[in-house]
Amino acid sequence: DVKVTQSSRYLVKRTGEKVFLECVQDMDHENMFWYRQDPGLGLRLIYFSYDVKMKEKGDIPEGYSVSREKKERFSLILESASTNQTSMYLCASSLSLGTTYEQYFGPGTRLTVT
Amino acid sequence: GDSVTQMEGPVTLSEEAFLTINCTYTATGYPSLFWYVQYPGEGLQLLLKATKADDKGSNKGFEATYRKETTSFHLEKGSVQVSDSAVYFCALNQQGGSYIPTFGRGTSLIVHP
Numbered sequence: 001d002v003k004v005t006q007s008s009r010y011l012v013k014r015t016g017e018k019v020f021l022e023c024v025q026d027m028d029h030e031n032m033f034w035y036r037q038d039p040g041l042g043l044r045l046i047y048f049s050y051d052v053k054m055k056e057k058g059d060i061p062e063g064y065s066v067s068r069e070k071k072e073r074f075s076l077i078l079e080s081a082s083t084n085q086t087s088m089y090l091c092a093s094s095l096s097l098g099t100t101y102e103q104y105f106g107p108g109t110r111l112t113v114t
Numbered sequence: 115g116d117s118v119t120q121m122e123g124p125v126t127l128s129e130e131a132f133l134t135i136n137c138t139y140t141a142t143g144y145p146s147l148f149w150y151v152q153y154p155g156e157g158l159q160l161l162l163k164a165t166k167a168d169d170k171g172s173n174k175g176f177e178a179t180y181r182k183e184t185t186s187f188h189l190e191k192g193s194v195q196v197s198d199s200a201v202y203f204c205a206l207n208q209q210g211g212s213y214i215p216t217f218g219r220g221t222s223l224i225v226h227p
Contacts, residue, residue: 042217096213100209101213105158
């Protein structure tokens, strides 16, 4: 089974702090994604990556950056955390070829910025 | 662009009731269709999928049929359990196209004993 792990389940940070959220998948998937999930808004794509060192902006990239130095690891960075970034953050991965692109999700990180 | 519309929740049912969660989509071409489920405190997981018209996806007693003529993929279960309480997301991916899925906003299901 594909396993996607996220570095923290719960995180509390102060306004202005730099925050790192890490995601690791163990099934050699090419594609990795970061979403945020807010009540009433569903899932919104922040960034995605289709290969090592490659990244593309999603629908809401402002205030975030990402890093993918190894195929299995995709990091989300909040350069200067703000209270409006309090949310649930979900990482996902998928294969590029030979599938219907179904996604495999991590358990999520609930981030609170105070 | 592509879009997915789900019925708004929460849907509240008693145990052993019949469940339907409606999902309709707008897409060019021939997308693959999915239902994902998110249990409390967890990430999403794939529940079932269908890749072409008239296909039926099924898993854990849930079913959905790909209806191209009505652009729908409604989720059904004959007898829900308390453990089915979760948020259900309908989604699509374009086959041979972008691997970024389009998700609906999710429908919360609450099942009472």
